[in-house]
Amino acid sequence: MPELPEVEILVRHLAPLVKGKTIRDVEVRRPRVIRPTAERELRQTLRGATFANLSRRGKYLVFTLHAPKRTELISLIGHLGMTGRMFLAGKKSPLPKHAAIILDLGKHLMIFEDTRYFGRFTLDSSGPAALGPEPLGKEFTPTYLVAALKRYTQAIKVKLLDQTLVAGIGNIYASEALFRAGISPRAKSNQLTLPQLTRLHRAIREVLARAIRQGSTVPLDFAGDGARDGLFYYGSKGDANGFYSERLLVYDRLGQPCPKCRTPIRRFVQAARSTYYCPACQPT
DNA sequence: CACCATGTTCCTTG
DNA sequence: CCAAGGAACATGGT
Numbered sequence: 272m273p274e275l276p277e278v279e280i281l282v283r284h285l286a287p288l289v290k291g292k293t294i295r296d297v298e299v300r301r302p303r304v305i306r307p308t309a310e311r312e313l314r315q316t317l318r319g320a321t322f323a324n325l326s327r328r329g330k331y332l333v334f335t336l337h338a339p340k341r342t343e344l345i346s347l348i349g350h351l352g353m354t355g356r357m358f359l360a361g362k363k364s365p366l367p368k369h370a371a372i373i374l375d376l377g378k379h380l381m382i383f384e385d386t387r388y389f390g391r392f393t394l395d396s397s398g399p400a401a402l403g404p405e406p407l408g409k410e411f412t413p414t415y416l417v418a419a420l421k422r423y424t425q426a427i428k429v430k431l432l433d434q435t436l437v438a439g440i441g442n443i444y445a446s447e448a449l450f451r452a453g454i455s456p457r458a459k460s461n462q463l464t465l466p467q468l469t470r471l472h473r474a475i476r477e478v479l480a481r482a483i484r485q486g487s488t489v490p491l492d493f494a495g496d497g498a499r500d501g502l503f504y505y506g507s508k509g510d511a512n513g514f515y516s517e518r519l520l521v522y523d524r525l526g527q528p529c530p531k532c533r534t535p536i537r538r539f540v541q542a543a544r545s546t547y548y549c550p551a552c553q554p555t
Numbered sequence: 556c557a558c559c560a561t562g563t564t565c566c567t568t569g
Numbered sequence: 570c571c572a573a574g575g576a577a578c579a580t581g582g583t
Contacts, residue, residue: 273561303578330562353562354580369580387579389562398563425572434563441561522561543575545559558583565577 275439276482286325293321301371308394328399329438352389402438413472420460428456448474450521521547
């Protein structure tokens with residue numbers, strides 16, 4: 272469930288549920304997701320620690336905790352990969368098949384499940400440290416975009432997925448932002464004009480902010496039985512009613528009419544990822 | 556069986 | 570140094 276808006280919604284829901292809670296025990300079912308932290312170290316560090324805060328940086332979740340006998344706060348870094356979820360569950364509810372990490376919080380369990388195990392749950396904070404500016408933050412300006420893209424001939428769609436350029440844009444919102452800005456995904460980064468980059472800057476912020484706003488209206492139930500964080504992310508079950516995909520204008524809409532001009536939406540592959548666009552509204 | 560999938564990272568080739 | 574393409578990771582859906 273992974274781009275910036277989905278992570279932001281998860282953080283908002285999870286933060287009040289974990290703050291002040293103390294980790295009694297840690298079960299590592301999939302050691303690969305904690306890499307490069309060792310299992311022993313994770314358990315020793317987290318046992319007895321209390322959640323102080325939870326925030327987001329790009330697509331990463333950043334938990335901070337107080338540990339007994341330590342002055343500095345500990346940072347615990349989460350990343351959902353392609354299929355990760357985090358939620359609280361009662362101790363009696365059955366564990367999901369792909370539970371990777373289970374934290375015993377006393378009354379509840381906090382579960383990190385991840386079908387494909389591409390996600391992370393680690394003490395290593397080098398991931399978020401390497402990120403570019405937050406797209407919804409003050410540092411992300413049209414001027415920044417101009418300077419950051421100047422040196423690259425790479426296609427803009429590919430460059431938007433570069434987390435060191437801007438943090439948090441993924442494959443879905445990259446296509447959506449370019450459509451809204453009326454820019455071809457094939458356009459070379461260093462050939463975009465100032466008006467184009469101004470539009471792209473605004474489109475990125477709008478697309479992400481709208482998604483967060485709309486995601487905020489979805490009721491999530493983290494602690495109920497059989498609870499999931501469902502309903503919001505692309506392809507989730509609650510999406511049967513089209514809640515999520517309805518507001519995506521081009522992504523996964525191959526052959527469907529463009530919402531602006533009715534030209535059929537096209538798909539092609541860039542950097543091994545699908546790109547969707549309207550050939551009329553986003554001319555090369 | 557085939558192809559696709561919200562992400563990241565590594566490797567090769569130019 | 571950079572760009573582009575591919576594969577890998579691992580599992581499931583259609």
